[in-house]
Amino acid sequence: MDTFILILITGVGLGALYFLIASGLSLIYGLMGVLNFAHGSFLTVGAFVGFWVASKMGFETSMPEFILAMIVGGLAAGLFALLIEQLLITRLYDRHIDQALVTVGVSLVVGAVLGGWFGNDLRMFPTPSWFLTAIDVGGAKIPADRAVYIVTAVLLLIANWALLKFTRIGLIIRAGVENRNMVNALGINVRRAFSTVFFLGGFAAGVGGVLVSVYSNGVSPLIAGTYLIYGFIVVVIGGMGSVPGSFLAAMMIGIIRQFANYYATGLGDFVVVILLAVVLLIRPQGLLGKVRA
Amino acid sequence: MIALSVKDLHVKINESHILHGVTFDVPAHKVTALLGRNGVGKSTTLKGILGLYPGTGSVQLNGQEIIGMPTYKIVQTGVAYVPEDREIFSTLSVRDNLALASRTKNNGKAFETIYDLFPELNSRASQLAGSLSGGQQQMVAIARALLNKNEILLVDEPTKGLAPKLVTEVANALEKTAHETTMLLVEQNLALVRRIADNVVVMDQGRVIFQGSPENLNDPAWVHQMLGVSGGKL
Amino acid sequence: MLRWKYSRPLLTIFIALLALAPVLGSNPLSRPGLQQTMAVAFIWGGLALTYDLLFGFTGLLSFGHALYFATGVYVTCILINHEIVSWWLASLISIAVSALLAFIVGSASLRTSGITFAMVTLAFGEAGHVILERNFFNLTGGENGIALNADLIPSFWISVVNTKYIYWTALAVLVFTYAVIWWVTESSAGRVFAALRDNELRVQVLGLNTQRFKLLAFVISAALAALLGDVMLLAAGSAAPRFADAGVTISLLLMVVLGGAVTRWGAVIGGIFYSIATTRMQDLTQQDSFKTIPKWIGGPISEPAFILGLLFIFVVMFAPGGLSGAYYRLRLKAITKKSQ
Numbered sequence: 001m002d003t004f005i006l007i008l009i010t011g012v013g014l015g016a017l018y019f020l021i022a023s024g025l026s027l028i029y030g031l032m033g034v035l036n037f038a039h040g041s042f043l044t045v046g047a048f049v050g051f052w053v054a055s056k057m058g059f060e061t062s063m064p065e066f067i068l069a070m071i072v073g074g075l076a077a078g079l080f081a082l083l084i085e086q087l088l089i090t091r092l093y094d095r096h097i098d099q100a101l102v103t104v105g106v107s108l109v110v111g112a113v114l115g116g117w118f119g120n121d122l123r124m125f126p127t128p129s130w131f132l133t134a135i136d137v138g139g140a141k142i143p144a145d146r147a148v149y150i151v152t153a154v155l156l157l158i159a160n161w162a163l164l165k166f167t168r169i170g171l172i173i174r175a176g177v178e179n180r181n182m183v184n185a186l187g188i189n190v191r192r193a194f195s196t197v198f199f200l201g202g203f204a205a206g207v208g209g210v211l212v213s214v215y216s217n218g219v220s221p222l223i224a225g226t227y228l229i230y231g232f233i234v235v236v237i238g239g240m241g242s243v244p245g246s247f248l249a250a251m252m253i254g255i256i257r258q259f260a261n262y263y264a265t266g267l268g269d270f271v272v273v274i275l276l277a278v279v280l281l282i283r284p285q286g287l288l289g290k291v292r293a
Numbered sequence: 294m295i296a297l298s299v300k301d302l303h304v305k306i307n308e309s310h311i312l313h314g315v316t317f318d319v320p321a322h323k324v325t326a327l328l329g330r331n332g333v334g335k336s337t338t339l340k341g342i343l344g345l346y347p348g349t350g351s352v353q354l355n356g357q358e359i360i361g362m363p364t365y366k367i368v369q370t371g372v373a374y375v376p377e378d379r380e381i382f383s384t385l386s387v388r389d390n391l392a393l394a395s396r397t398k399n400n401g402k403a404f405e406t407i408y409d410l411f412p413e414l415n416s417r418a419s420q421l422a423g424s425l426s427g428g429q430q431q432m433v434a435i436a437r438a439l440l441n442k443n444e445i446l447l448v449d450e451p452t453k454g455l456a457p458k459l460v461t462e463v464a465n466a467l468e469k470t471a472h473e474t475t476m477l478l479v480e481q482n483l484a485l486v487r488r489i490a491d492n493v494v495v496m497d498q499g500r501v502i503f504q505g506s507p508e509n510l511n512d513p514a515w516v517h518q519m520l521g522v523s524g525g526k527l
Numbered sequence: 528m529l530r531w532k533y534s535r536p537l538l539t540i541f542i543a544l545l546a547l548a549p550v551l552g553s554n555p556l557s558r559p560g561l562q563q564t565m566a567v568a569f570i571w572g573g574l575a576l577t578y579d580l581l582f583g584f585t586g587l588l589s590f591g592h593a594l595y596f597a598t599g600v601y602v603t604c605i606l607i608n609h610e611i612v613s614w615w616l617a618s619l620i621s622i623a624v625s626a627l628l629a630f631i632v633g634s635a636s637l638r639t640s641g642i643t644f645a646m647v648t649l650a651f652g653e654a655g656h657v658i659l660e661r662n663f664f665n666l667t668g669g670e671n672g673i674a675l676n677a678d679l680i681p682s683f684w685i686s687v688v689n690t691k692y693i694y695w696t697a698l699a700v701l702v703f704t705y706a707v708i709w710w711v712t713e714s715s716a717g718r719v720f721a722a723l724r725d726n727e728l729r730v731q732v733l734g735l736n737t738q739r740f741k742l743l744a745f746v747i748s749a750a751l752a753a754l755l756g757d758v759m760l761l762a763a764g765s766a767a768p769r770f771a772d773a774g775v776t777i778s779l780l781l782m783v784v785l786g787g788a789v790t791r792w793g794a795v796i797g798g799i800f801y802s803i804a805t806t807r808m809q810d811l812t813q814q815d816s817f818k819t820i821p822k823w824i825g826g827p828i829s830e831p832a833f834i835l836g837l838l839f840i841f842v843v844m845f846a847p848g849g850l851s852g853a854y855y856r857l858r859l860k861a862i863t864k865k866s867q
Contacts, residue, residue, distance in 0.1 A: 104780065111830075112831075117826050171385070172393065178382050178384055179380055179382060182376065187368030229773070233650045236647060269661075276650050280647060290384065
């Protein structure tokens, strides 16, 4: 039973990290049709800026300091995402393949710049010391950092939901995911919604970057790799453009992956891909995705 | 007075040339019907005016050139659009569909007028628009256009695919609004056109071939020659 | 380009020169070092060409092409190392396995299209990468990969003095790949591929099963990629997970876009240039004069991805069609000038 709870919660924690990546990917794709390979760079930029803030505080941070690092990392990643969108993506309006290609270029350049400056070795991320302690949940000893991932993801999910549900820009985004041209034909500049989504997606990825560096025991230009790919898988399974779909799929994949890995190392990735294949065969639009006209 | 003046409008989609220099005027406070066989470019003309398809030539709204402007700015100058397939947002509630369309803050009065015109939308305000019937969806699409103060209303086949009873209802709504605003109407239902149109523009193969009075619609030979249909649905 | 009438003999002479270079007296290509570099460059050129069939000719943006290349490398290496079959048969089997894998993966992922297709192929490709890294049943050697047992392959491919044989093999396989893809794309099927890229609906209206044609392109390019993987196994002497990395497919994309899609020769030149550039750039940055450049700019420059990435962004934004596209634009200008 202890092991079950441990694996379950670790799976949920991992799912939370996937969600932070996938939510932005999903909205960016849903609204603009952009397959954003640069999303991994947003994550890495957020991780490095967060790391820079945290290491100003010493080898260990207090919780407020850690939260500050997370927010600054998120903001930096959001601004970086906005810059990429304004500088490159908007100039390739509706050329979806070229947009995807340009984001591939961005990810290469960002990886090279960070690699050239800092090298590819892991640098320890200063965290509050209680991250290393264990919490007792129903007899199972859960590493405390998992709780931070889960709480952050849930907070961002709620914030995301509130924004989409209660604000005008959220209304525009929801409508734009369904039919971008018609939003324009109602006299609304839908591009402003694009910029908002890029910023928010970058912010979530940047916050995710800080947490991923804690989870992988350090910062390096390479940390985004598998998370970006899992992000894509989550988006496809959850349904493009659906944030709740991303959340559901992320949790599902995190948990399934952990359980499969417990029984056989490496089986986790395999099971996830089988799941992806099954979803594609049965429901190509994803769990909560809508069939596009 | 001329509200909208289209001159030599060309539209190319991908490689195909759809509009070959469309020229016509829409007089202010009148209903102008845009007629023609299927595929002659009526919908494309509306989309070209709106900037949904990039076009060349001239489109002037009350003397101001609007061609080449982004669609959202064209709409903001006072062009409202009711698209052919309604294109309401099926995942949003009726209320959200209308809220999205309304561009002014204090819009209580506009909403009242809309709900007077279509009481059904009031009672179904929190229902998802995708779950409405075709006729109700058309009401949402028209209501969306009427929420703002417009210089001109572009309406594309509002009765397409509707049951006869609903056609009457939509026609009544259009007739009511016709008195208050300028309208450019694409419509296959000639009975409706005869009832509300003040002017008729006929297109063929991407060009305008006739512009004049709707009285011609009473002449079956003319209708057959121009539109390729006999008499029109009643 | 030069008119085909003139370019065919010229091309033949050029390839003959390339083939004879290792034995034609003293020239740079008589050194095993450059032979090895060029052999690897030819393989990349061929691989870029197989990717052009997908991305350029058929309009399929696949991010999982590395999987089929790696299948060639690994299946052959495993079959040889376990002394199951000879190199020749092992290669054939690996090609068949790759084609079959492509058929299965293609059938599932072609249910989607466009950008979703890209995501799905990426996921499948990465799954393959992860499986190779895990060393299931002790077959793939995990993250370190497996060394090819040199005693079990034909002896003329072994030892440094025989590098020229690997060079010739790579050149021959590149020419073979070019010939196959030329034949496929100029055939009636090739015209369907091109039509698919431009307007899928039109092909459907003609009553052709678009899915089947896309799958055909997917399988053909996978089979050829496996063949190139077999040669890569000879050149590299080992099978490693890096051959299956998504980075490989992204490099292929770069090669095709930089060289120019849909012209065939553009992809080949792009692949050869890219391969040589990445090796040479690393050599350059090892030199002392490079150390004088301040680290904040020198660091990024020493990573090949920096300059290639910037070049790539530039080409996508401002010079679509890449190198070969620019060439044809210049020719077109020259021709229209002459005819005036």
